[in-house]
Amino acid sequence: MSLNIDTNKSWELGVLLIPGYNLAEMSHIIEPLKVANHSLGHALYEWKLFSLEGGPLVSSCGIQVHTLPLTSGPILEQLDALVICASHEVYQLPLKSFIKPLKQLGDNNTMLGGVGTGAYYLYRAGLLDDCRWTIDHRHLGDLRHQGATPNRAIFNVNNNRFTCQGGSTSLDMMLHIIHLHHGKSLAITVAEEMNCGVLRTPKEHRLDNKISPYGWPNSLQQVASLMENNIDEPLSLSEISGYAGLGKRQIQRLFKVYIGISPSIYYLEKRLNHAHKLLFESELTVEKIAILSGFSSLPSFYKCYKKRFGLPPLKARHQKALMWSA
Structure with missing residues (x-):
């Protein structure tokens, strides 16, 4: 299995939002979990929203959500996974403040993920060194010139890390994680409920979408x-x-x-x-x-x-x- 997931207990996900995050990408992370809970008839999946400081945070389309501060130690320790949803302006973001808590989560063997440019935070924290990963396609070339090794796959799930290129690929990634956690049958049920006709694999490339x-x-x-x-x-x-x-x-x-x-x-x-x-x-x-x-x-x-x-x-x-x- 590509992720360290205990299939005998509920799974709690933290979604770390960066100012200017994509609301649709956040929904693609949470909605499949909600649909899975409804299909199973009980809360297998739970989630919480975080930001660096906590409080209200505005998405790229102007919609505001309430978040918990990333420094909430006891709450963070309860997480099975944390995924970062960021904006497209990756190089204008305050990276240093995020590195310490992310490394602490990595040390606790918490699964860490990134949607679109969210993977950049994990990369800068040195948390993607031993895995296959990808990022928003607009930054692939630039990061490779810097010596990083993101690939062209629409998403990657391996070595306790999960990353995708953003947009609809965040839904593909979550369906794959649900399959790894609870089996193919549930993943198909969720995909059908969300009108997603195909369970795509990490080997798919962005060219198919282009x-x-x-x-x-x-x-x-x-x-x-x-x-x-x-x-x-x-x-x-x-x-x-x-x-x-x-x-x-x-x-x-x-x-x-x-x-x-x-x-x-x-x-x-x-x-x-x-x-x-x-x-x-x-x-x-x-x-x-x-x-x-x-x-x-x-x-x-x-x-x-x-x-x-x-x-x-x-x-x-x-x-x-x-x-x-x-």
């Missing part, structure tokens, strides 16, 4: 549909150009403007995501999955899949099976 048809012109949607409907026998750019009635340069320009990547990378991502889905939702052999995903060479499929998801296909399937059977 590529969205909303606001695309009809010409780009037509090209995307051609790719979507020709996964097993990929079309060349010339063929797509002919079917869509668009010039190749025009297609490349549409992808650059609206998606930010080339048509070939987009197409490859679609094929790999299709393979990823088949790998975990079918009993097909890897060889068959490679063919159905448009790969004529098995070594090429292995290489592309590992680069995209971090593990070879067979190992990824094995680890996924172990995770869901836990």
Whole structure:
């Protein structure tokens, strides 16, 4: 198990709010726990809101909530976990005041998490040195230049730490934690209640969110549909150009403007995501999955899949099976 969770007792979470925090992200942390309690018929999960000084704290959208001070020793000691919800202006925040209490919680083996830029506090306190972690995508490059090692996963849950890139990924992360704590059945129930259609895993990357048809012109949607409907026998750019009635340069320009990547990378991502889905939702052999995903060479499929998801296909399937059977 990736977190030290006692499944035989209730679980108390502290949510540490930073001025200008995202209200939706805070809700994505708390609401799944409330829904889980309602589904179970008893209070398995409890939560408290904290800030550095305590008292009323205003979110980025101007809504105010009441918080307890982070210095409330006895209350902090009762927490099983603390997650930090911060603003986007990570470098303008008073870091020093937070480091001591966070280190004390870490010394007490309290689970520590960060939503979006919240992970920055844990990083600066030296509490992410031995785990995989991520942060708001806008700070990935900058932090890597500083020598930090955040990754592109939408969330990470390991070594008593849990971090996500923010936004809707905080809901993905909490559903995963509920699964680790109380089983897959409860996680699915909560996801269904919250109209969340997919239980995403830590191996998902932000690129899946970035590529969205909303606001695309009809010409780009037509090209995307051609790719979507020709996964097993990929079309060349010339063929797509002919079917869509668009010039190749025009297609490349549409992808650059609206998606930010080339048509070939987009197409490859679609094929790999299709393979990823088949790998975990079918009993097909890897060889068959490679063919159905448009790969004529098995070594090429292995290489592309590992680069995209971090593990070879067979190992990824094995680890996924172990995770869901836990």
